[in-house]
Amino acid sequence: xxxxxxxxxxxxxxxxxxxxxxxxxxxxxxxxxxxxxxxxxxxxxxxxxxxxxxxxxxxxxxxxxxxxxxxxxxxxxxxxxxxxxxxxxxxxxxxxxxxxxxxxxxxxxxxxxxxxxxxxxxxxxxxxxxxxxxxxxxxxxxxxxxxxxxxxxxxxxxxxxxxxxxxxxxxxxxxxxxxxxxxxxxxxxxxxxxxxxxxxxxxxxxxxxxxxxxxxxxxxxxxxxxxxxxxxxxxxxxxxxxxxxxxxxxxxxxxxxxxxxxxxxxxxxxxxxxxxxxxxxxxxxxxxxxxxxxxxxxxxxxxxxxxxxxxxxxxxxxxxxxxxxxxxxxxxxxxxxxxxxxxxxxxxxxxxxxxxxxxxxxxxxxxxxxxxxxxxxxxxxxxxxxxxxxxxxxxxxxxxxxxxxxxxxxxxxxxxxxxxxxxxxxxxxxxxxxxxxxxxxxxxxxxxxxxxxxxxxxxxxxxxxxxxxxxxxxxxxxxxxx
Amino acid sequence: xxxxxxxxxxxxxxxxxxxxxxxxxxxxxxxxxxxxxxxxxxxxxxxxxxxxxxxxxxxxxxxxxxxxxxxxxxxxxxxxxxxxxxxxxxxxxxx
Numbered sequence: 001x002x003x004x005x006x007x008x009x010x011x012x013x014x015x016x017x018x019x020x021x022x023x024x025x026x027x028x029x030x031x032x033x034x035x036x037x038x039x040x041x042x043x044x045x046x047x048x049x050x051x052x053x054x055x056x057x058x059x060x061x062x063x064x065x066x067x068x069x070x071x072x073x074x075x076x077x078x079x080x081x082x083x084x085x086x087x088x089x090x091x092x093x094x095x096x097x098x099x100x101x102x103x104x105x106x107x108x109x110x111x112x113x114x115x116x117x118x119x120x121x122x123x124x125x126x127x128x129x130x131x132x133x134x135x136x137x138x139x140x141x142x143x144x145x146x147x148x149x150x151x152x153x154x155x156x157x158x159x160x161x162x163x164x165x166x167x168x169x170x171x172x173x174x175x176x177x178x179x180x181x182x183x184x185x186x187x188x189x190x191x192x193x194x195x196x197x198x199x200x201x202x203x204x205x206x207x208x209x210x211x212x213x214x215x216x217x218x219x220x221x222x223x224x225x226x227x228x229x230x231x232x233x234x235x236x237x238x239x240x241x242x243x244x245x246x247x248x249x250x251x252x253x254x255x256x257x258x259x260x261x262x263x264x265x266x267x268x269x270x271x272x273x274x275x276x277x278x279x280x281x282x283x284x285x286x287x288x289x290x291x292x293x294x295x296x297x298x299x300x301x302x303x304x305x306x307x308x309x310x311x312x313x314x315x316x317x318x319x320x321x322x323x324x325x326x327x328x329x330x331x332x333x334x335x336x337x338x339x340x341x342x343x344x345x346x347x348x349x350x351x352x353x354x355x356x357x358x359x360x361x362x363x364x365x366x367x368x369x370x371x372x373x374x375x376x377x378x379x380x381x382x383x384x385x386x387x388x389x390x391x392x393x394x395x396x397x398x399x400x401x402x403x404x405x406x407x408x409x410x411x412x413x414x415x416x417x418x419x420x421x422x423x424x425x426x427x428x429x430x431x432x433x434x435x436x437x438x439x440x441x442x443x444x445x446x447x448x449x450x451x452x453x454x455x456x457x458x459x460x461x462x463x464x465x466x467x468x469x470x471x472x473x474x475x476x477x478x479x480x481x482x
Numbered sequence: 483x484x485x486x487x488x489x490x491x492x493x494x495x496x497x498x499x500x501x502x503x504x505x506x507x508x509x510x511x512x513x514x515x516x517x518x519x520x521x522x523x524x525x526x527x528x529x530x531x532x533x534x535x536x537x538x539x540x541x542x543x544x545x546x547x548x549x550x551x552x553x554x555x556x557x558x559x560x561x562x563x564x565x566x567x568x569x570x571x572x573x574x575x576x577x
Binding site (some may be wrong): 037204238299302305320323334338340360369378380382414419430 | 490493494497498499500501505509512513515516517519520521522523524526528530532533534535536537538540543545549552555557559560562563564567571573574575576577
């Protein structure tokens with residue numbers, strides 16, 4: 001039995017029926033990580049910890065569906081006693097003194113951590129090339145990027161190294177790599193999963209979610225993590241529905257909106273055609289397809305690259321190299337100099353750019369024209385979605401507007417990399433849930449993904465819609481030859 | 483909006499970032515490109531539109547003001563890359 005390609009649900013069944021042990025499952029994943037090491041998906045491998053956890057699961061039994069299930073955790077999460085580098089030189093030696101709520105809930109339910117996953121430097125990037133620990137390769141073709149910033153997590157799941165991994169999505173960092181690697185990535189409603197213990201990027205945008213190979217698995221992982229947390233005031237104390245309950249229910253009469261701006265100018269023709277094929281599948285399933293307009297879409301990237309750096313530069317100001325962080329190699333003779341060299345050496349180029357953009361857009365004289373104007377434009381983006389959801393139940397669109405980049409292709413062009421998030425940013429701006437799932441392959445052999453966006457806190461609905469497509473297609477069953 | 487070398491240095495200084503001359507030159511062009519791009523927002527009429535402060539309807543979330551010791555303070559000090567003495571971090575002189 002090939003344990004590497006089991007879904008969480010399948011693995012749980014096998015464990016319960018004693019077809020294999022949790023230790024065998026974990027060893028199989030560790031073997032695959034080693035066999036495909038060149039992908040560079042992992043920053044810190046936690047082999048002994050994983051085997052210990054697996055044996056504990058074997059002893060305790062498999063009452064919870066996540067018991068004994070191996071996983072990877074993006075290196076932005078604090079997991080007590082393990083390094084959390086945030087993909088950055090700044091935190092190269094930082095060992096977490098506490099546990100994030102999201103990971104704590106996974107361990108409560110019996111999941112087993114295999115390692116801390118590679119990511120862009122401080123989660124700033126769309127290709128995973130900015131990681132201080134080296135770029136990640138796309139399992140479908142080593143010449144291509146896996147997408148970012150949760151590139152290690154997505155590539156690992158796509159390469160059969162683990163059934164699921166956690167990522168974070170601030171402007172598209174779960175959905176973009178999931179789309180480029182041909183796996184399922186769920187960006188939740190802002191506040192659905194606690195951000196406590198997850199290194200902050202842009203606090204009013206940051207969300208946490210799973211990357212999996214099936215929609216059902218995404219529902220399972222979300223179920224474990226979702227809900228109020230007293231340590232994150234933005235997690236509302238509202239009911240957590242059963243995310244698997246609607247899976248398999250038919251879509252007859254469901255209204256799917258096709259936002260025309262997501263299929264228009266600037267969107268690759270081949271990607272557009274592939275996603276439109278998926279729309280036809282939904283029509284066959286009885287869904288009602290309706291074109292809608294989200295006219296603010298073209299301003300999304302600009303809104304994001306003003307407000308996000310503003311929040312980011314504020315969050316990054318805590319890195320002083322004193323309480324934690326990088327001790328500079330340069331000789332410094334006073335504290336101010338020490339700060340500047342700690343940050344100058346510890347942060348990569350993209351971090352420095354974003355900190356300076358944020359510092360600029362919040363500075364006296366420019367805050368009104370840049371920051372406040374962008375926050376007003378953000379309100380207009382939210383209103384676009386409010387209007388659309390009066391007419392339709394969910395929205396369907398491509399994830400990436402362009403074909404997958406090759407490694408090194410756009411490294412010196414930050415703006416081109418920013419535009420890679422053009423179709424994922426708007427849902428983030430409005431705090432909406434969106435799930436990315438595979439829907440075909442481009443002529444170059446690389447996976448293409450689509451996203452289903454829903455109203456706030458309707459993860460159950462978008463998972464139902466995504467799951468229905470998965471039932472009638474087999475894109476999610478394709479495996480890269482690595 | 484074109485940023486001069488001097489303006490880039492000023493921003494870096496405000497943000498407590500040491501930049502090399504090469505970085506100042508490179509970032510100057512890149513930051514100018516980015517600021518020019520985001521300048522597109524100025525074409526939007528936002529008269530009377532409120533700024534987004536939150537997106538899920540939450541406001542004034544409060545919690546009980548009670549002290550919970552989650553981590554041993556010395557464990558937190560361990561995270562510092564600098565020398566410690568008497569449960570304190572030894573830093574560079576201020577001036």
